[in-house]
Amino acid sequence: MGKKTEPIPGASDIFPAEVAEWLLLEAEARRVFGLYGYGEVRTPVMERTAVFERSIGEQTDVVQKEMYTFEDRGGRSLTLRPEGTAGIMRALVDNGIPQGDEKRVYYIGPMFRGERPAAGRKRQFHQIGAECVGTVAPETDIETIEMLMRYFDAIGIRNTRLLVNSRGTVADRPKIADTLAAYFGDHLDDICEDCRRRLESNVWRILDCKNEACGNIVTGAPAITDLLSAESRDFFQRACDRLDLLELPYTVDPRLVRGLDYYEHTVYEIAFDGIGAQNSLAGGGRYAIEVPGHNQVVHGTGFAIGMERIILARHELGVATAAGNGIDAYLVSIGEEAFAANMKLARDLRRQGFRIAMDLQGRGTKAQMRTANKLEAPVALIRGDDELGRDMIVCKNLSASEQLEVTIADLPAHLQSTVDARFAGAAHAEE
């Protein structure tokens, strides 16, 4: 579409019909997370680049080739946030976390990564995430997962698969990496080109390779859980026990490693089939993050949900979202004087809280009625010069095709009764 202006690649306009669903998803997140004592934080979409480089990991793909980084007027290197956790940690630490204190926060907003767009993958995408920061216990990991699953339940998403694994602690890493490197080094000829490269850059990712040949080699690889320190193994065992306790079905996936360096101990992913290659609705885990400028490591646990993906999943499941942006009445005018009077009437009714639509172009009665029908107005309020002279207005119930005249003074009460009746009907239908 050559000359048309459009959003840049991987960014989308979202119109009212779709926004209704976004609002619902956001509202449910706020409600559910509130049940667990989480409060919303809003941090800038831009941060100093170091904030992300340091915490996500210099060697990760996200930092190396997916960040939108630019220089601002002062020559500072800034980056559009590629994920939410790093900025939240920066904000919390800046604000001071009392020792031993636990902070529970969540965020909702856009993230930016310069990847090639595909199904369920945008360059500007949106995440809902939660972080429980300041304490270290497998129980918080699992409570977080339970909250996440409760959220999915609340928005009608089922048939998900919970995959969990442990990455051990930072101290465990070198030993595991060396063991993996030694193993894959012995199978150099059997793994794909990408994985030979990963052998140098990030051995962990080989475990994640989708290539079938690599899969066979990976199957024979030493399991990470066997290489963990006794302490880490115990941590993971307790996490699994708590999943059992809360009756959350899960699968331990030894190949699940995640792409961000700050993870340690418990990591997990919620997979959903049927929405294309990007089948991960949410991911998260426990992390240890070092914030630039502060010499303390922040421990926390949390997850991020991809909004575009849960919307795809809901559509795949056929979950409907009520539009919720309808009107209470459509005001029909016949004649110049009635039109002017109706403009004032619309103003007054709106002031009283009624959602009113009316024609402002002087179209014919038929056209106005058609529009009322198209907008699914429950009632049409019809007033011409005739009614105007008698201080009356016709109130027509469009679904029942019945109409009666009411006085202008009685109109608000009458309208309210139709609204109440509709509300009661809708509530009844849901049972």
Added chain:
RNA sequence: GUGGCUGUAGCUCAGUCGGUUAGAGCGCCUGGUUGUGGCCCAGGAGGUCGGGGGUUCGAAUCCCCUCAGCCACCCCA
């Protein structure tokens, strides 16, 4: 960043051995006798066929380039 597919009215698309003023359905607008919707009927508006270049007497249709979208790789939410 690499590949595959696609790009014709607001939307979904038809239309290729190149040939008169480019089509359908839906949507939109106006009517079907005075001021009343949903169904039906009749009219109407709306497109430089993504853009540029080339071949040709002539191109939406063939060739090249370009832009955009989707999907996959990759990566992750």
